[in-house]
Amino acid sequence: SQQGEEDPQALSIQEGENATMNCSYKTSINNLQWYRQNSGRGLVHLILIRSNEREKHSGRLRVTLDTSKKSSSLLITASRAADTASYFCATSKETSGSRLTFGEGTQLTVNP
Amino acid sequence: NAGVTQTPKFRVLKTGQSMTLLCAQDMNHEYMYWYRQDPGMGLRLIHYSVGEGTTAKGEVPDGYNVSRLKKQNFLLGLESAAPSQTSVYFCASNELAGAIREQFFGPGTRLTVL
Helix, strand or coil: CCCEEEECCEEEEECCCCEEEEEEECCCCCEEEEEEECCCCCEEEEEEEECCCCEEEECCEEEEEECCCCEEEEEECCCCHHHCEEEEEEEECCCCCCCCEECCCEEEEEEC | CCCEEEECCEEEECCCCCEEEEEEECCCCCEEEEEEECCCCCEEEEEEECCCCCCEECCCCCCCEEECCCCCEEEEEECCCCHHHCEEEEEEEECCCCCCCCCEECCCEEEEEC
16 A cells, blocks of 8 residues: 555646645655656656654755654745656665655646 | 556456566665555555565465566566455565665556456
8 A cells, every 4th residue: 555645736827936746655764755756757756854853954845844744845935837747656664675665656747 | 767667558367367467666765566456446565575585464365376586587477366366466566775665656557367
């Protein structure tokens, strides 16, 4: 069964707006990662947040993690048409090795 | 560096046929993974390997076998393909380290079983 569930399943915004995607998971984790997938391509890692961290930033990306609520959010600020893609959260329960359990993804469309 | 490559990119099989998907990485990574992705779903782990000569089952291993004879290669085999195995298959790898590392993904193999 999928560990992560993402919300919303699809999101359509205008260029320049912010996009927020949410991920919920069921069991305790060591870390949570966000990946991006352009249509017809493999996944590309965006950012990793560990269970003892609450927030991380990388460029226009901001990720939060609330382990008490078993949830995470990915915020993309000042979105661009090139941000159009599917975004997946993935959780790992392990402290070594890194088997990941993926959510079903959010399809983000940024309209120019 | 080519990163993670997959062969072939596309394949159509008839039910009962067999095939092998090849994944190669040139980053000297210890860990390698095979996932499948079905429409509207995230990735599900089929099998993985924590080093040369080792393999382990993931979430959905039935109907697949794997081998890791060389560190840089991870093969996924379908002995008798079924329509339920129609999917996009992704290989990934990451390095062995004390801290958790991101996974690097190949471009995928689109498999259709008729």
